[in-house]
Amino acid sequence: MLSVRAKIVMGREVPSLVKLCIGSAIANLRYIGDVGALDMHLLKDILPHCTIDQLMNIEKSTEGVDLSPVTNDLWRKFYEKHFGDEHAKLVTRRMNQKQVVFKWRQLYEAKTKEREDFQNKSAERLKQRYDEELAKRQSKQIQICSKVPPSANKRSFFSVSGHNVSHLKSNLMKKARLEYLKSNEVANAAMRKNAVQRKSLPTQSLSGLSKPISFPGKGSASTSQARYRR
Incomplete structure (x- = not known):
């Protein structure tokens, strides 16, 4: 009876030293490594409380057992x-x-x-x-080109409408004709043509003078005289 009373304190059973050690080991499993010195019946109460990492660490740390x-x-x-x-x-x-x-x-x-x-x-x-x-x-994205954009004058020249382009062409043709007529070659050609025309005028006049002049009165008289003699 005395031994039983000694184990009971304030209505609770006093844990044995082994249970205290097991409880302490369970509370500190993260620090436990080699357990080769412990009995298997103690490990059966301790190791079931391990996580995967804790159990793996204990097995790797315990060599030879x-x-x-x-x-x-x-x-x-x-x-x-x-x-x-x-x-x-x-x-x-x-x-x-x-x-x-x-x-x-x-x-x-x-x-x-x-x-x-x-x-x-x-x-x-x-x-x-x-x-x-x-x-x-x-690859499908638009790639930015590094070329310099054209100037405003070039953009305005190429951006004119079709009517303006045709009008511009006609003005250019007129200007080219005027420049051609004013050129030295055209002027020299015109001078040579006028000189040739002036040289041909006297010859035509002389050829006209060399032809016999017929007088209507004299011709008719001679004709009548011939008829009378017959």
Whole structure:
């Protein structure tokens, strides 16, 4: 009776030293590494409270001691939680069919790597498609030309209407004709033509004077005399 009374203080049972140690270990799992010195029955109370990273760190830090008798079921629960119960059952059936056994930690790591590789490849394909679409859009964009714009005079000359262009052409033709008529060659040609015409006038007049002049009276008299003699 005394021993029982000694364990009860203020209506509560006083925890044993082992339970205090287990509670302290659970509260400080993020600081725990190598647990090779602990008994397996203690680890069964401590390790179920670990996260994935904490359990992975403890197993990697504990060298020379196989913790799978305690951690294998824990890794199976993590596998089912992250990849689904159906997939976990499928893996179990395949191991039974092939008569092989893998630790669930190994299966979890392999499946995690497979999923990461798939996500990386998917991200790479998406990036490639994005780059292709971006290149297509850039090729369709209007490219700014660095040429200097024409001056206002050139723009006004080329922007005139058809009527103004024809009127401008006629004025240019008239101006060209006037310049041609005023040129020295045209003036010299006109002078030569006038000189030739003046030289030809005396010859025509002399040829006209050399012809015999017929008087109507004398001709008629001689004709009448001839008729009388006959």
